[in-house]
Amino acid sequence: KVVAFCDVNEKKIGTKHHDQVTRINIPIIHFRDAVPPIVCCVSMGRTDGELEANVRSLNLVHGVNFWHFI
Incomplete structure (x- = not known):
């Protein structure tokens, strides 16, 4: 949900x-x-690294508490 x-x-x-x-x-x-859990639907490479930095700032781990779909 x-x-x-x-x-x-x-x-x-x-x-x-x-x-x-x-x-x-x-x-x-x-x-x-x-x-978390968080599902992200943002195109990688279109945020000038901001998305990746935001994910790191929250200490999220892909496949554990964070999933990214392109």
Whole structure:
């Protein structure tokens, strides 16, 4: 179950994503506030290393508490 979306864009943080099919509002939180397990769907190589640095800052381990899909 998805409990939140993470972002680094301050304009999105604190807002909600509304799913029109399920009619559920999902909060958008700062990545630092995310609680594992985390599934990431961001293209690697498009963040100038910021995504990788953010993952390292949270001490996440791919395949243990963090999964990245391209």
